[in-house]
Amino acid sequence: MNPNDLNERKLQILQAIIADFLTTGEPVGSRSLSKSHDMGISPATIRNEMSDLEDMGYLTHPHTSAGRVPSDKAYRLYVDELMDTSELPEEDKQKIRSKLMESRNELDSTIEHAAELLSDMTNLTSFVLMPRKDESKLKYINFLPVDSNTVVLMIVAEDGQVMNRAIRLSVPYTEENLQLMSKVMTHNYRGKSISAVMAMDIIDSFTNDMQSLSGLAKDVVPSFLKTLEKMLNADLVMNGYSNIFSLPEFSTDMQKTQNFLKMLEDKSKLTDVIVNRDKGVMITIGDENSEDMKDLSLITADYRVNGELVGRLGVIGPTRMKYGKVTSVIKYISDNISQTFELKENNDVKDDSNNDGSADEQDS
């Protein structure tokens, strides 16, 4: 476990094996290794060292007469100690900066671009997790008439999150009803966090408050709760899932490809995994992941807006991935986003309870 178990030469050999394997994907043998990396020792010696490394759990063997393949443990050592975390070439940096610049005043587009960059530059499947904030506070709740039996519920949070949903009513309504309901709900929930509101016994208190509207309320409250829930649920966006076809791991193994894509299709599960990771740059390799991702690796990083952690992005792919390069790209992109959206001034606009987002125009 401790890299000190390994002498200098073993480390050097291990590193060489990993380097070769990362680029070719083929098990690497003693002979070809001694050719590609001149380290002044014969294949036989390399074989002896490889045998030791295998005993120590850093290498495995697909079958007797194949070369060696790094184990998850080897990748872990590589990531922690050996990998080249050198700077990204200026060309790549430039590409990232200019692409993110395109939409620098819009967080949503920037995030989309980031996901595209990430999958393009790593040739892996990338994902971006949009903000999820249990603690955002509600600002106002609004019902808009659409037609005689449809209204749109709109919920706005202080942090600018807006969520809306069309609701079909089973009872007739009047505009006055809607306005009253908007007013009461805004009054009741403004300034409270989403999770706090969800924990309240809404149906009871609401129908008590507004007996005149109880029919309407019955239609509306379940949708209101669902919409709040949706505001809490982080939105996972993925990109480049067909990149895996260019990797020999997948393009020669239909079963593996199928498993991978099935796994990606279960978004809620994947979202859970991503949400529950550590902050900062986190790399998990092979069996460090849950059972259904045990031959995949995941790299994630966070981005901040105004210094506050709001989202997470990363890639998923086979354990054989170029950890150094991928990590540099992820880091650079997430830093760049955070930097673009850093706080310019420190005084937030104070909340004015009269500004509830209404244009409030009086023309006619």
Add this chain to the structure above:
Amino acid sequence: MNPNDLNERKLQILQAIIADFLTTGEPVGSRSLSKSHDMGISPATIRNEMSDLEDMGYLTHPHTSAGRVPSDKAYRLYVDELMDTSELPEEDKQKIRSKLMESRNELDSTIEHAAELLSDMTNLTSFVLMPRKDESKLKYINFLPVDSNTVVLMIVAEDGQVMNRAIRLSVPYTEENLQLMSKVMTHNYRGKSISAVMAMDIIDSFTNDMQSLSGLAKDVVPSFLKTLEKMLNADLVMNGYSNIFSLPEFSTDMQKTQNFLKMLEDKSKLTDVIVNRDKGVMITIGDENSEDMKDLSLITADYRVNGELVGRLGVIGPTRMKYGKVTSVIKYISDNISQTFELKENNDVKDDSNNDGSADEQDS
């Protein structure tokens, strides 16, 4: 081309071949056909007829000694004349109804459920196209403060469509500015269709109107236009893309699978194709589609809300699909949605220019 070219027996044989091929996916030979469908003629006779059918373009041969496979032309004939469009079994109908019932007062969730049902019941990849309305009219435009350099732009259309987007400002703003801007823009664009507003020379007229805000306006207008554009762009949601792995067409042919998934990943192109199809139930088979879908078939249908066409749903899969069953499912689902969301009363709520969605509360 005209089915009258084919006598009764040829039609019967063709239908039998298609039926067998649809279930097995294997080329069907004269001998096995005479066994599975007793039609009182010998394999030799069937062979003669098959040969004729091949000359007429209804069948092909993968190679000399293989059985026959229906051509796209045969599928077209099958879909137009031969296929069994019998009612869905009550069990399936029940399943559809109860699933759609779950969320009957919310269009969005209903649509999502519809897509899931569709892919589950057909074992194909389903998609749903959300409304796209060039002609929806704007109702109001609103800017909400988030922090010192971020505001949220919110656009609400009369039909209940709400779109919002966070905008990063490069200049400071005051709440008064935002309200003024909301007011002016709402005044300028209310009641106009999205496409009409996009066609206007917004930047000029806007900065003329509001010289005091020209700095703000420069930041805001491009995002405003982008957001309008986003409102026009139909949103395509897909489901069950990994279903294809259970089909022998794909699970034995990695290249085909890759092409299929790459094609699905280019959402804007696929959206275009779907948007530009005919109304009602439309089936396109193999080479009736564009080059990159020439060995796939597409079936789409529309759903209505309040009698008005608003969206489209369908499936995409190999030309070997159970057209009868799939069509019945799509029809039943789309009819069911349309029915659930049919107009209950006929009088739309008249637009009240004072109700612009503001909760407009006065408490403090």
Add this chain to the structure above:
DNA sequence: GTTAGCACTCTCAACACATGAGTGCTAACA
């Protein structure tokens, strides 16, 4: 017009076989 018979074609799976990359072990070497 229909059918039986037959020669022919082509795919596919099974098998044998050679090749080559790679290992592990042993014995010699520095």
Add this chain to the structure above:
DNA sequence: TGTTAGCACTCATGTGTTGAGAGTGCTAAC
């Protein structure tokens, strides 16, 4: 004692062969 050359052995992979099976097309008889 660590390093290396040599060698026997293993195993995946590719290739060629072969036989079975499914199917066709043609011909001649019914």
